[in-house]
């Protein structure tokens with residue numbers, strides 16, 4: 001027995017045969033700022049923003065929502081090690097699983113010819129907690145060179161991440177996207193990704209994987225209030241090709257009325273006349289079809305946003321677009337599929353992604369033509 005057990009252990013001591021590289025040396029998608037200026041490698045605002053914005057927004061900016069790493073490898077096994085912020089032991093939430101709050105999923109680009117599926121990013125596997133220091137491997141991937149994306153935790157903060165392959169295989173940067181162009185998404189918890197079942201199903205990730213343009217997720221759970229302090233940092237993002245302002249679920253009608261025009265003017269001044277700005281109503285609450293209170297509250301905010309949109313259009317603003325909540329759901333009542341009335345199930349995220357994946361390219365094309 002003893003020699004056999006020894007041989008087995010010896011044979012599975014993989015660590016010495018696996019080479020890891022920091023994820024920051026591969027292609028990092030979904031970041032509005034370089035990791036050199038952010039407090040953790042995958043947080044969404046620069047360290048300098050601390051103290052210039054409300055601490056709730058700053059703290060949420062540390063979460064790696066919407067960040068993804070792209071690379072190419074021929075290795076049949078992909079190893080991933082990552083460390084979550086030690087102070088944050090909340091791997092899951094009551095309405096959102098650890099697989100998406102703190103987990104990571106792996107997709108690959110299927111570019112082999114097939115009538116059924118061609119040219120799509122498809123799910124491969126999931127890496128995840130619970131543990132502050134996670135290490136895992138996904139295997140049986142074949143040894144043909146392929147492109148991969150890992151989608152980072154939506155509601156946790158990643159302090160370090162390394163990706164590894166067995167020695168003898170290639171692991172390199174893959175640059176499918178032109179990172180000088182990006183869609184900036186300023187939104188609420190729903191945009192941050194609540195309550196998708198894993199990161200890759202959150203709509204900003206789905207949209208990136210389908211339109212072929214990077215999407216920067218600046219969703220701040222409970223804290224999208226069209227603040228000019230926050231906008232000071234939005235306008236620092238380079239290469240912005242379109243901006244979506246998707247704050248309604250966090251606001252009331254009077255705040256919408258008092259904030260929209262100044263926010264849009266600030267974005268317009270910074271990004272120039274040609275960059276499309278989208279004012280979005282957000283998804284429809286799950287009980288809006290039956291509860292008058294929920295419905296009236298929602299309609300009041302939507303009417304307030306429509307009025308501000310009309311004011312801006314009448315003032316001559318170009319390249320301003322409007323997205324109605326009823327286009328983001330499905331079914332006669334246009335109610336969005338939610339877990340607890342507000343936050344979207346994976347199908348809800350898919351409906352939002354489907355709508356924007358057909359809408360955004362049309363407004364971006366218009367932008368190209370006019371440049």
Ligand SMILES: *[C@@H]1O[C@H](CO)[C@@H](O)[C@H](O)[C@H]1NC(C)=O
Pocket residue numbers: 015020080081135162
């Ligand atoms: C990754 O995790 C494995 C297993 O825990 C460990 O042996 C290895 O040293 C780690 N590598 C890095 C670069 O952290």
Ligand SMILES: *[C@@H]1O[C@H](CO)[C@@H](O)[C@H](O)[C@H]1NC(C)=O
Pocket residue numbers: 083132133160
């Ligand atoms: C997790 O990893 C970090 C960074 O590599 C290290 O400082 C820390 O001690 C580790 N914590 C545990 C519980 O292993």
